[in-house]
Amino acid sequence: MAPLPDFEALRKTDWTPFDAPSLVGKSLRFVSGDPQGKRFRLRYFRDGKNDLVALAWFGEETEGPPGHAHGGSMAAVLDEVLGLAAWAAGHPIVVGNLNIHFRKLLPLESVAQVDTEVVSVKGRKVLVRGRLTDGKEGLYAEADCLCIRIL
Numbered sequence: 001m002a003p004l005p006d007f008e009a010l011r012k013t014d015w016t017p018f019d020a021p022s023l024v025g026k027s028l029r030f031v032s033g034d035p036q037g038k039r040f041r042l043r044y045f046r047d048g049k050n051d052l053v054a055l056a057w058f059g060e061e062t063e064g065p066p067g068h069a070h071g072g073s074m075a076a077v078l079d080e081v082l083g084l085a086a087w088a089a090g091h092p093i094v095v096g097n098l099n100i101h102f103r104k105l106l107p108l109e110s111v112a113q114v115d116t117e118v119v120s121v122k123g124r125k126v127l128v129r130g131r132l133t134d135g136k137e138g139l140y141a142e143a144d145c146l147c148i149r150i151l
């Protein structure tokens with residue numbers, strides 16, 4: 001039995017819990033739908049700047065390289081978190097393009113942090129930038145997410 005993820009160790013005092021299903025419904029099952037899951041466990045917050053932030057635990061079943069998360073698992077987390085960040089900022093979107101730089105192997109069974117920022121809104125195009133880190137200096141991946149308004 002894997003140790004329980006220690007979300008509280010990374011949670012900052014100025015973060016407030018964010019209720020994703022109340023905004024977008026319960027359809028986001030692939031990544032965040034199972035808080036006790038063996039692959040992903042996510043917690044959403046708004047940070048002190050009101051940007052969406054997520055704590056994401058990568059379980060052993062996200063394995064790609066031995067002992068580390070599959071790039072596709074990081075992409076799935078970034079897809080959901082950055083798309084949801086646009087929704088949380090008031091933009092009903094789907095993701096049109098997600099461009100990821102993988103910078104460092106992410107160890108399994110660890111909690112990572114995703115910081116987001118809506119950097120521009122041009123017509124229907126909403127650009128969200130994200131960083132997947134260990135909550136300190138360690139950068140696992142960074143991404144630009146082009147979201148397109150659908151409503």
Ligand SMILES: CCCCCCCC/C=C\CCCCCCCC(=O)SCCNC(=O)CCNC(=O)[C@H](O)C(C)(C)COP(=O)(O)OP(=O)(O)OC[C@H]1O[C@@H](n2cnc3c(N)ncnc32)[C@H](O)[C@@H]1OP(=O)(O)O
Pocket residue numbers: 024025027028079080081083084087093094095096097123124125146148149150
């Ligand atoms: C369909 C209904 C959904 C309803 C959902 C409601 C509930 C939501 C609940 C919960 C959400 C939670 C948050 C999301 C979390 C998860 C994120 C995901 O995994 S999303 C799934 C993966 N994404 C797709 O499957 C997109 C598939 N693609 C499409 O649907 C279309 O291609 C779409 C909407 C992206 C664009 O199609 P167009 O026909 O509406 O618009 P055009 O005219 O092609 O593009 C508009 C502008 O955007 C640019 N653009 C579009 N796609 C681009 C791309 N891939 N790269 C660069 N530019 C792009 C175009 O160049 C154009 O720019 P110019 O206005 O001319 O400046």
